[in-house]
Amino acid sequence: MRIGQDEYRAVFWDTSTQAVRWIEQRLLPHTFTIVGSRNPEDVAQAIETMQVRGAPSIGAVAALGLALAWQVDRGRFFDYWLQRFRRTRPTAVNLFHACDVMEGLAIGEPSSEVMIERAVYYGDEEVAANCRMGEHLAELLAVGERRILTHCNAGWLAAVDWGTATSGIYHLARAGESPFVWVDETRPRLQGARLTAWELMEEGIACALQADSAAAWMMAQGKVDCVVVGADRVAANGDVANKVGTYALSLAAKAHGIPMYIAAPSSTFDRMCSKGADIPIEDRHGDEVTVMDGMDQKRCHRHIRVATERVRVNNPAFDVTPYENISAIISENGLWARGAD
C-alpha cells in the first residue's frame, strides 16, 4: 500500500541480496525504516520483539525466515528452526500455518530456490486473500455503514498488504465512497495510534483517533455504524481471538445493536481448535503497561515510566470474543453471518 507516492509491502524477499526484509513497525509513525537480514535468528527475533506483528505478516515473515534457514543451513537443523519459529508468539495461528506449510514442503528435500519460491508465494497468497476479503467486506459496508470503528492495527502492516479490517475500507475508498474510521488507540502498545491512524492517513482515509475507553460512548451517541476488526485465531465454533479490548467492544456493540464484523483470511482459521477457551492467550511484559515510548520535541525516541516500578502488572495481549457477539466473519471465501448457519 501507499506511503507518500510509493507502494510497499510489510515483509518481502529481496532477490538482489537474498535476504528477508521488513518494515520496522516499532519505530512508526515517526521513523520509516526497512531492515533486512540473511540470519533466520534475526527474523525470529523480529517476530518476538514485534518489529513485524499482526497475524498474516507474522505468518509470511516466518515462511521467509524458514526458507532462509533452509538456504543458509542447506536443510540441516530444520527441525530446530521450525521449533524456534513456532515458539516466537503463541496466539496468531498464521504463524503455525506458515510453519506447517514449510515443514510439509521440506519433506521432499527441495532446493533452496523452491523453498524461497514457496515462501514468497505464501505471502502473495495472503495478499490475494486479503484483497478478495476486502471486496466482500466493502459490499457489506457499502450498505450504509460508513462510520467504522476499528481496534488495533488490522491494516496492511499487519497483513503484508491491503490489511484485513482495512481492506474493505480501502476498497470502498477506491470505489469513490467516503468511509470514516474511528481508530481506537489500543493500549498498551498503541497499534491503533501508531500504525492504523498513520496507514489510513497515508491512504487519504478520513479518521479520528480516540482513547479505547471512548468507544462505548461513541456508540451510545449513535456515531458508530459498525465495528470491523481482524483476528489472530478463529476457533471451529466461530469464537475469535483478537487484540485485547475486542471482547469489550463486542459487548458494547451488542448492547447498542451495532454490527460487529471480523475480517480474517482462511490462514487465521484453526479447525483443530474447537472453541475460544482453547486458544492460547499471550501474556506480555508488564513494561508495556507501565512505560510509554515516543518521540520528544527534538525528535529523539524516549521511554517514559508512567507507573511505579513496584506495581504488579496484568498484561494479556489478546482476548476471545464469543461467536454469539459477532454479526459476521468475512474471509476471502465469503461471509458467515450469524443466523445464516
Ligand SMILES: CSC[C@@H](O)[C@@H](O)C(=O)COP(=O)(O)O
Ligand atoms: C491482521 S489483523 C488481526 C490481528 O493480527 C490484529 O488485530 C492484532 O491483534 C495484532 O496483534 P499484535 O500483538 O500487534 O501482533
